[in-house]
Amino acid sequence: MEQITYRLDQFEGPLDLLLTLIQKNKFDISDIPIAIICDQYMEYINDAAARDLDVSSDFIVMASRLMLIKSRTLLPRDEEKEEDPREELARAVLEYARAKQASELFAGMYSMHGGRMVKDTDEIAPDNTLRDQDVSLLSRALARVLSEVRATEQSAVRFTPLIKKRAVSATEKARSVIKYMKERGAVPAAELFRREETKTDMIAVFLAVLELLRSQRITIVSGDDGDVGTLDAEALSFEISPLTGEDIDDFRIEE
Amino acid sequence: MTSGSKNETLMIDGIGEARDAEETAELCRSLEAILFAAGHPVTYEKLSAVLGIPAYEVRELVKCVMPRYNAEDSDRGIMLLAFDDSCQLCTKEQYAPLIKEALGIRRGGNLSASSLEVLAIIAYNQPCTRSYVDMVRGVDSGYVVSSLTEKGLIEQRGRLDVPGRPILYGTTETFLRVFGISSTDELPAVSKSDDNAPGGDDAVSADELL
Numbered sequence: 359m360e361q362i363t364y365r366l367d368q369f370e371g372p373l374d375l376l377l378t379l380i381q382k383n384k385f386d387i388s389d390i391p392i393a394i395i396c397d398q399y400m401e402y403i404n405d406a407a408a409r410d411l412d413v414s415s416d417f418i419v420m421a422s423r424l425m426l427i428k429s430r431t432l433l434p435r436d437e438e439k440e441e442d443p444r445e446e447l448a449r450a451v452l453e454y455a456r457a458k459q460a461s462e463l464f465a466g467m468y469s470m471h472g473g474r475m476v477k478d479t480d481e482i483a484p485d486n487t488l489r490d491q492d493v494s495l496l497s498r499a500l501a502r503v504l505s506e507v508r509a510t511e512q513s514a515v516r517f518t519p520l521i522k523k524r525a526v527s528a529t530e531k532a533r534s535v536i537k538y539m540k541e542r543g544a545v546p547a548a549e550l551f552r553r554e555e556t557k558t559d560m561i562a563v564f565l566a567v568l569e570l571l572r573s574q575r576i577t578i579v580s581g582d583d584g585d586v587g588t589l590d591a592e593a594l595s596f597e598i599s600p601l602t603g604e605d606i607d608d609f610r611i612e613e
Numbered sequence: 614m615t616s617g618s619k620n621e622t623l624m625i626d627g628i629g630e631a632r633d634a635e636e637t638a639e640l641c642r643s644l645e646a647i648l649f650a651a652g653h654p655v656t657y658e659k660l661s662a663v664l665g666i667p668a669y670e671v672r673e674l675v676k677c678v679m680p681r682y683n684a685e686d687s688d689r690g691i692m693l694l695a696f697d698d699s700c701q702l703c704t705k706e707q708y709a710p711l712i713k714e715a716l717g718i719r720r721g722g723n724l725s726a727s728s729l730e731v732l733a734i735i736a737y738n739q740p741c742t743r744s745y746v747d748m749v750r751g752v753d754s755g756y757v758v759s760s761l762t763e764k765g766l767i768e769q770r771g772r773l774d775v776p777g778r779p780i781l782y783g784t785t786e787t788f789l790r791v792f793g794i795s796s797t798d799e800l801p802a803v804s805k806s807d808d809n810a811p812g813g814d815d816a817v818s819a820d821e822l823l
Contacts, residue, residue, distance in 0.1 A: 473709025
């Protein structure tokens, strides 16, 4: 008794139980002795129910189906015209038998080859550190910025203040850069410089951008083929986007 | 298949330009580097674009270098898998226990009997719907289907054009890899008609059941 109830859990479903019963009795799927199978099936179900086991509704549905077929086979029928009431069931059992057979083959294949492992692409992190840079690249980049901005603002008439040597703070610029980018999101680097008027301001912005990049407050968003590693004048056409949008105010550059 | 000798000059068949040994070796190294870095299968199309040779030559290249990885006497711990549209590097199955120990992977990787059943039904009938799987198994397979999807063994393949537009499922390249085949054409034959098939009926097709 105990063995039987224990075994109901082992079946994948009613079809599995049915198939097992048919195979155990060495019956022909196309000619299932429905009365015998139905009785054996009910034995399993009743047993499981008697032991307070949860008999899933699928098993109950199949039980009623079997009884329906059993009752139909008892009725006289026109052999020529009517379909064997067992045929649909036989088809389902057969289809399941095939799936089960395939799953057994699969188990073998999997145990043989399941150990083939692959890694995630993510395990190789793209190297974002700037390497082998020459300081002259920086001065060239700055020169490029200055000349570009100068070219666009050549015609601008500028008032020359009487008070000379206004102190320009890179920290201030860094804050204004973050603020600016907070409003606009990613911006082309050159745009940041265009807002500035004097060379001193631009240098401060330049320093601020470098510092923000270094502290990872902002990041360079390059195109697909962009060589992030090269901080050449080209790099200035890259979009720069805010990485961490948090407090601008606690940002300090040691000057 | 060519022999796996390492110094052998690789001849890429086909109409493409003749390549000298160094060019070919460079292609092999590039291929290996890309596949290693990718991890996932890389399509021949992509490789063709990156390596600058036609896709059919990429296929030839893969076929040629394969024995160096996969041959019995190869001195590699990784193998090259070629699928219908892509190829991939993976570790050889026999080293799984070592890898697991080295990486501290305790367990996992087992497939339950129900998972294998669902996988088998989908593999042989793909693309097919979950209700078809339910029907063949006679039980609800929703949980198993989602867990197989999570494991990357099956994937969605669009929707069936019937009321409700049910999702169609098919097997993935991960499935092919861990079951040791390179295409679903290589699935083992399952007897179409059992010795006791009912009324000589053919397999019930998905359309019929739906």
